[in-house]
Amino acid sequence: MSEQQVQNEAANEATDQSNALNQNVAPPPAEQSSFSVPRGVVGTPEAYDGSTNVTQWLDQLRIFFTFHSDLNDQQRLLASVQRLQGSAYHWYKNCCLMIGPDIVVPWGSFQHFQSAIQAEFTHITDAQMAETEFESIRQTSTVQDYDRRFLALLNRLGYVHEMEKRRKYIAGLLPQTRNKVKESNPVSFDDARRIANTFDAQIRQRQINYRPVRP
The missing domain is CATH 1.10.1200 (Non-ribosomal Peptide Synthetase Peptidyl Carrier Protein; Chain A)
Structure with missing residues (x-):
């Protein structure tokens, strides 16, 4: 056997041993990901237009924010005003304009927002319910x-x-x-x-x- 053949055979044997070792080595452990609650289990609160029960709508918001506990107070405020429409949206815009033309959220906290919208729409809803009862x-x-x-x-x-x-x-x-x-x-x-x-x-x-x- 020539010297070149000996070298080639030695190289092939080394390659075979390396492949065998690679097959027996356990794969690296998968990276552990932190547990997260599946999104979407609690549905997005309904839009509020000022004509229905404001307390029940706020209950929906509180349940939603309890589930999405990663949201800070400012994000809760923004998410809440995004669900306003109709008379409730016009009320929100007027609250902004009373403070300044560039104001997006006129309340300091989600708690302040809850108090303000309840004060504005609770009596309207009650009067509407009273009208229905009055007819019957x-x-x-x-x-x-x-x-x-x-x-x-x-x-x-x-x-x-x-x-x-x-x-x-x-x-x-x-x-x-x-x-x-x-x-x-x-x-x-x-x-x-x-x-x-x-x-x-x-x-x-x-x-x-x-x-x-x-x-």
């Missing part, structure tokens, strides 16, 4: 109970025209009482209430008088 209110027991609920709604609504109060009050009475009040032709809301209460008291007194006596 009906006498279900005594006229006295109906009066109490009707007056409570009027307090929530604010100003209601005298004729509208009288009309709605009479419309919600039980048929027999309603007919009696209409026949009496009341001139005001208070007059309608007086007639209704008097008639209701008479009905209940007759029911007591004619109640059969058990032996």
